[in-house]
Amino acid sequence: MSTSAPALATPEMIARYEPVIGLEVHAQLATATKIFCGCPTSFGAPPNSNVCPVCLGLPGALPVLNRVAVDLAVKAGLALNCTIRVRSRFARKNYFYPDLPKGYQISQYDEPFAEHGWVDIVVAGEPRRIGVTRVHMEDDAGKSIHEGFRDSDLYSYVDLNRSGTPLIEIVSEPDMRSSQEAYAYMTEVKQVLEFLEVSSCDMEKGHLRCDANVSVRLKGAEKLGTKAEVKNLNSFRFMKEALDYEIARQVALIESGGRVEQETRLYDPDLGETVGMRSKESAHDYRYFPEPDLMPLAIDEDRLGELRASLPELPSRLRARFVAEYGLREYDAEVLTQSRATSAYFETAARISGDPKTTANWVMGDLMGALKADGKEIGQSPVGAGHLGELVKLIGAGALSGKLAKQIFPKMYATGDAPAAIVEREGLAQISDTGALEKVIDDVLAANPKQVEQYRGGKTTVINFLVGQVMKQTRGQANVGVVTELLKTKLG
C-alpha cells in the first residue's frame, strides 16, 4: 500500500472537523538495573554485553521484579492523579520479533497498577483536563540493527542490551482536540516524569516514545471517526508534524468521499508523512494471559503512603507558587519550571539575591542563552546558582551596574569564579564615590559646552549624552544613578 501521498485537506476543510487524539507515552524508568534481572540499564555499552539468561530469554530463566522500578512507576501513577491498584497483575503479550527474545513481552493487561488519572494543560489560555486511562509497567525489547554491517543486505543484527529495560506506558483518554493540545499534554507528562526523577525522558536515547490514536469527525458530531494509530513519534516536533499531517490526510480522505481505515501508520520524518503499514503487520492478536512466572503485584497502603509522601512539588503547583510568591509572570514561571533542576536553580539563586524578578531575568536570559550556545543542561552550568544570586545581589546593592554585571557574567561562566572575586581581580567595582566622580563630571562639562548650553536652554534629554560621556570616561564603572544626580545638581 505504498501509494503516493494523497492531497491534504485545506485549512478551511480542516476547520470544519474536530480531531480526536489519544496518546500512548512510553517512558523508560530511571533504574540502575533492568526490570526483571540485575543487568545494568546503562546506555552505550558494547552490543549484547549488558545481558544475562533472564533478559536473553534463555530456556529456564525466570523474571524477578525490580522493586525500585515499582516505586518509580507508582510515583508516576500518583503524580498523574491515578488510583493505584492494591493488587495488579503482569500479563504476557505474545508476538514474534527477532529482538524480542522470549517471544513475549511481560506487560500488564486487564489489571494495570494505575488507572483513572488526569493531566491538566493550558492551551491558548484555555485550561483543559486530559484523562489518563491507565499506566502500566512492561519490559522493553532489544534493538534490531538493519544497516551498517558488511552483510546488512542479507542479515539484520540484534542487540539485546535494551531487552528488559523497565518502561511505563501512559495511556490517555481520547481527550485531545488538536496537535497543540497533544503537544501540551506530552510536555506536561514529560515535565512530571522529569520532576519525579522517574525517567530522564531523554528522547534521543529513546527514553520517551509516543504513539498516537487519531481520528476526525465533523464538528458537533457525536460519533467518533475511525482511528488510525500513528507510531514512531519520537520527538515533540515529529509528534506535532505527524498529527497535523494525519489530521489533514483523514479530512482530505473523508472530504473526497473516502473512508479512514483502522490501521497502524508510521511517521516518516524525512517525508513528513505518515505511511500505512501492511495490515498483516498491524493485525496482532497478542494472546494476553496472566504471567505465571510472577506473583500478583501487591502495593500496600503503607508503601503507597511512603511513596506519596516522597513526591516532590510538581510543575503545576510550582508554577502557581512562583507567580504567587515571587510575583513572576506566568510565562516566566513556566520557563523556570521546565525541569526540576531549573526550578531548583532559580529558587536557590533568588534566595541569595533577595530579588526573584531580576534573578528570573538573569536565569532566563544570560544563563540559559549561554547554556544553550554551549549545549549544556542547567545541571551542568559552570555558574552555580549561588554565584548568580550573588551577582544579582551586587547589582541590587549598587556595587555593580547592570552593564558591568553583563561583562562579569561571561567571565563567571568561563571560570566558574564567584562574581566578587572577578570584580576584585579586574578592578571593576562601580564608582559611587561622588568625590571621585565630580572630577570626571567637571571635565565632561568643560569639554561639551554646546550640550550644557542646550540643557540649560530646556532640552533636558541631552543629559543622557552627558551621562554617557561620564560612563565612557569611567569605563562603565560609574553608578548611573549617582552620575545623573550629580549632573543635574551641577547643571541646575
Place this chain on the structure above:
Amino acid sequence: MDLDIASLTIGKIRHALDTRAASATELAGEALRFAQAENPKTGAYLHFSPERALAAARRVDEKIARGEDPGELAGVPVAVKDVIVTKGLRTTCGSKMLADYVPPYDATAIERIERAGALILGKTNCDEFAMGSSTENSAFGPVRNPRAPDRVPGGSSGGSAAAVAQGTAVVALGSDTGGSIRQPASFCGVVGVTPTYGRVSRYGLTAFASSLDHIGPFARSVRDAAALLGTMAGRDPRDATSAAAPVPDYTSQLNRKVEGLKLGLPPEYLKELKGESGDVFFQGVEVLKKLGCEVREVAMPHTDYAIATYYIIATAEASSNLARYDGVRYTFRSQHSSTLAEMYRATRGEGFGAECKRRIMLGTYVLSAGYYDAYYLKAQKVRALVARDFAQAFNQVDAIVAPVSPFPAFRLGEKIDDPLAMYLSDIFTITGSLAGVPCMSVPCGTTAEGLPVGLQILTRHFDETTMFRIADAFENA
C-alpha cells in the same frame, strides 16, 4: 571397591565414604563405567558428563580429606532430566530445536545438589519439552522400560525413571507438569516425587507450563527421594514463585508409625480404575489399613473436568513458553528460508516434533481473541474448583491415596498414534498438579506379567513430611 553399583543407596554410599571403603572418585568412575555399559539396553541417558562427575567427586574427596562435611549427597551418582539446564553441558529438552544447545548457567536445583556433593553422571532422555507420557516424543529415540524392554518407561521423565530402575543412577531429577514424574516412577517401579508447587525453584527448568512445572526426585527408596528433595527445596530469590516455607528435615521424620492417620479414597478416581492395575492398587490400600491407617471415601467432585482443564492451561502456557525457539539465537535454524517470516515457519516446522506442534496450536487457539474467556479463563476457574476439592478433602483426611495410572507400562508404539488415549493416561495425576499439592508414586506391586504399579499419595500444600512418612511405612510394610 566392593560395592554393587546397581543397588547403591545414599546411605550405603555415605557409609562407604565414612569408612574409607571407597572414595568418591572411585565411586564416580565405577558408576560412570557401569552406566555407560548398561545404557544401550534402555537409552535412558542421552549423554554423559564424566568430567563434571569426576571433578565433583574430587571435591568431595578433598573435603573428606580436610575433615569437612562433604554434604548430604556426597558421592551420590545422579541422572538429570535433559530439560534442567546445566552449565557447559548440552541440554536438549529431547528436541531437535536444542540439539546443540549448551547453557551458560546451572539451574538452582543443580547448584544445590552439587553443593551437597552429588555427582552428575549425565542427562536423561525425555519427551520433547516434557510433552508426553511415554518418552516416545523425544527427537533422539525412545527409552526402553528396564522391567520390560518392549515397553515404554512412561513419560515425560522416562529416562530418569529408567536410569534409577536400571541402577545406572542412584537417584535422578525429573520434572512433572501433569504426571511426568509419578507416572514413569509407577511404570518403572521406583519412587517418584512431585513436591508442592513452589517448593523447589524452577530457575533453570526449561518451561513447559510454568504454573504447573515442578522439579522432583526419583529414587529406589522413599528415604533417598526425601533426602534428595531436602537438598533441593527452599526459597530461591531467582524464582518469584518459589515459596519461603521452611523446609523440614524430611528423613528424620521417617520410620514413624502411621497408625491412626486418616486417608481419603476418592470414588471419582476408582470408577476409572479397572483391571490388574486396580487389583494391585486395592491390595496396596489393604496394606495401609493393616498399618493402622483409617481409610475413608472423600469426594473430589471436579475430577472429571481435570483433563480438559489441564490441557487448556498447560498448552496455553506452552504456546507462549515455546515461542522463544524461533531460529534467531541459540536454537536450530532452518536453512530453507530467505525471509524472517519464512525462517520462523521453517525453523519451527522442522525443529519441533508433532506433539509439540499439536500443543502449541492448541494453546495458541485457546488464548486467541474471542476464545480466551470460553477456554483459558474458564479453565482457570475450574482449576480453582479442583484445588477446592483438595482443600475440602484435607479438612477430613491427612492424605489422599489414589492410583497413578489406569494401566501399567504399555508397549512402545502402542499409543503413539492416539494422542487422546495418551492424554487420558494422565487422569489420576493431573488433579494433584492442578492443585499444586505434593504427590508421589511409591511402588505398590506388580501385575501378573511383572509390570510395576505405583500407589499415589497426596497431602496438603508443603506437607511432604506426612506424604513421605506414609510412603516410607508402606514401602517397609
